[in-house]
Amino acid sequence: MNSSTNIKYRIGKSSGMQILTTILAFSIVIPLILILLFILKSGIQHINWQFLTNVYKPAGEPNPGIAHALLGTLLIVVLASVVSIPIGIMCGVYLSENKKSKLAYWSSLCVDVLQGVPSIVVGIVIFAWMHQRFGYFALSGSFALGIMMLPIIIRSTEETLKLLPDSLKEAGFALGMPFHRVILKVIIPCGFSGILSGIMLSIARVSGETAPLLFTAGVSHYLSSNVFKGPMQSLPLLIYDYYSLPSSETDPNSFINQAWGASVILLVFVLLLNISTKLITRKWKVQL
Amino acid sequence: MESTIVKSVDYNAYFGDNHVVKNVNIEIPKNHVIAVMGPSGCGKTTFLRGINRMHELIPNAKATGKILLNNEDVMQMHPIFVRLKIGMVFQRPNPFPNLSIYDNVIAGYKLNGIKLPKDKKDQIVEESLTKVALWKEVKDSLTKKGSFLSGGQQQRLCIARAVAMAPEVLLFDEPTSALDPISTSTVEELFHELKKNYTLIIVTHNMQQAARVSDRTAFFYVGELVEYDDTKKMFTNPKDIRTQNYITGRFS
Incomplete structure (x- = not known):
């Protein structure tokens, strides 16, 4: 009886550990995705053909x-x-x-x-x-x-x-x-x-x-x-x-x-x- | 009268201070299969690698004495010429994984930058693969990579690669120790065919193999050439007590 609760405890600990690693692994992806999304959101609408082919112009031109x-x-x-x-x-x-x-x-x-x-x-x-x-x-x-x-x-x-x-x-x-x-x-x-x-x-x-x-x-x-x-x-x-x-x-x-x-x-x-x-x-x- | 093709005179090989091959004198007749056997660490592979000067590629390795190929000392020749005349097959099949089966066979030409006309190449590939009994199995997949083949086929491909260079002597370093029994017997059958055109020197752990395939056997023990005789004589009536002990399985 004692050993079976012990095994149950270990199985629970093991799956808890798996869930934890998954969460942590995913959490490092979040800042990356946020940075990517933010840069894309701020920059993508300014990109067009002229942006790629023209050069520097003074402010206002x-x-x-x-x-x-x-x-x-x-x-x-x-x-x-x-x-x-x-x-x-x-x-x-x-x-x-x-x-x-x-x-x-x-x-x-x-x-x-x-x-x-x-x-x-x-x-x-x-x-x-x-x-x-x-x-x-x-x-x-x-x-x-x-x-x-x-x-x-x-x-x-x-x-x-x-x-x-x-x-x-x-x-x-x-x-x-x-x-x-x-x-x-x-x-x-x-x-x-x-x-x-x-x-x-x-x-x-x-x-x-x-x-x-x-x-x-x-x-x-x-x-x-x-x-x-x-x-x-x-x-x-x-x-x-x-x-x-x-x-x-x-x-x-x-x-x-x-x-x-x-x-x-x-x-x-x-x-x-x-x-x-x-x-x-x-x-x-x-x-x- | 059989002519001698390879002869070693007082050959010694060392790794640093470790004296691994001691004063070996041996004469190897042309178009014969010579088995070199002995327990692990007895210097048989080192001796074999000395014949085509692969031994000296290992850092700290050195060798003294003479190895004569057709009465010419290979120690005085450039290693590249030696290795073109004395081909080698290794323990583990090692086809070039970046080349096709076709290119693997002519690798000795291709990778050395020797240009051959297409029909000459085709001829070499077909002849070499036929000699190693692989042509029928791979003739429809010549453009596939060499590593696509099974282990036994890869080993025969490596033999074909050595044969394609038209050497005089072929060295085999435990050529079947990484192969299954069926592939092993295919390769062993090859030795009988190959000795018509080449002289074969085969290092083996396996006494039964030595007995099956060779005409003569050399027995090495702790770096010394203990006994060298006709295979039949050696296995039925060994002269040296150490040979007798080895053959009867008292040590290995």
Whole structure:
């Protein structure tokens, strides 16, 4: 009799625990949904074709747009990726191949430290190195974002490749393949989905970065595609800039409402990247 | 008069300070099946991996002595040439999961960047798969991924991949230990076919397998080559007491 009540008590405790975890899991989704809904509600009505294709107009003029920031973000992020993807993958390959070497130990430590460096610090360092000599230019912004992307790409590449069985490499070597071909033709293709998801997450992560661009690419109200000279606007900085300009809530073309519109664009871009990462990873996953 | 294809002279292999293969001298005749057996940790796999210089891929591994392939010392050759002449099949089937069955067979060419005309490739794929008795089973699904096959089929695909490179010697590292009994017997039957064209060196735990498939057997114990003789003689009348104890199951 005693043991049966004991079991009943434990069953009750167990289901109570399950309900609790479900509630807590759901409760973390609520703020996310609230933020998404609020940004969509505030920004979506300001988005139209002209908003995407026109550039900055002084307060009061009709049909302003954010094309200069869209182009800027695109250029800066693409250039950052061009620099950091090859370096990041190579470094990840090195770390997964040489687990015990001294250089691997120190590089791995550096990657950890780099991951923890606040983005504003990365920005100010690049500022000190470049701005004081060359002024604002978009490439320095790409450089700062590239540095922020590196640890994410390196870690995801390393972790993906470490999971591949050694037997795959041995199969390659036993067929007389040299090391570089084993890496390029066997190891990287087999871990491709993991590497790619790291790349896309790192892009999603840095395309919303504001601090490193503040001192490097700067703020601009003009459409510019010259990455070597002059400031270039980007989406996060446009939001920051417009939010601090005087404007009215009621005027649909006011800066504050443009900032909401730009927030929606940025949010949708990042969400799409995250979702497509999930889809691509699933589709291209190599069945081991 | 049978000619020797592989010969080891005072071959020693080490992992760091650990001396795992001790002074092995062995002559392997062409177009024969040689079984290498012995208890776990006796150095048989290390010796096998020494023949195509896979041993040295492991950090801290080193080897001394000579391994002669057609009287040429493989230790002096570039490992890539050695591995093109001496193919290898591993314990667990390891087809390339990112390649189709077709591409897996010609992986040695494809992944090495050797361009072949389409009809030549087709011919190699069909011949290699036929040799491993897999052609009939997969000829309609050549474009599917290698990992789509069953374990036994995957292992035969790996043998086909090694055969496609037209090597002289094939090394098998416990090729059936991850397979079920039916797949095992299919692979064992293959050995009889393959020895017409290649020399096979098979590492096995399994004494019955050694007795079934090999012409000659080498018995390793704690890194030493204890006995090397015709398989029949070895199993009926072993010379060394350690071989006798192993065969009669007194230790394993």
